[in-house]
Amino acid sequence: MALELADVTLDVLGFHCPVPVHETKRILATMSPGEIVLVMADDPETKMDIPALLNRSGDSLLGVEEEAGEYHYRIRKEANE
Numbered sequence: 001m002a003l004e005l006a007d008v009t010l011d012v013l014g015f016h017c018p019v020p021v022h023e024t025k026r027i028l029a030t031m032s033p034g035e036i037v038l039v040m041a042d043d044p045e046t047k048m049d050i051p052a053l054l055n056r057s058g059d060s061l062l063g064v065e066e067e068a069g070e071y072h073y074r075i076r077k078e079a080n081e
Contacts, residue, residue, distance in 0.1 A: 006038035006074065007031070013042050013070065021049045024075070028059055031077040036062065039073040046071055 010027050012020040020041045027037055039050065047064075050073050054061050062074040 005036070007035040008037040010037055010039045013040055015041070016043045017045045017049065020046050021053050024050060024073075025053060025057070028057060028075070028077055033077055033079045035077045037075050037077070039071075039075060041071050041073070042069050044071075046073070050075075 008027060008031065010023060012023050015023075020039070020043055024037070024039050031037065039046075041050075051061060054075065059078050060076040062076055064074075065072040
């Protein structure tokens, strides 16, 4: 499966809760519907926190890749309600 290119990259490597989720929420608020953000994090808590954020925001998690302790989340901004 070919992954879509990201419109925005958010690097929160080295930061721990609540920074990755707070910054993801902040960047999503600046994006247009249909745009994709790549969030790069190494806090294992993001495996629960990012999906919980998206459940509340209505944005879509397109995929997660995990390699060497890094998590790469591809998130599509959906239409604002």
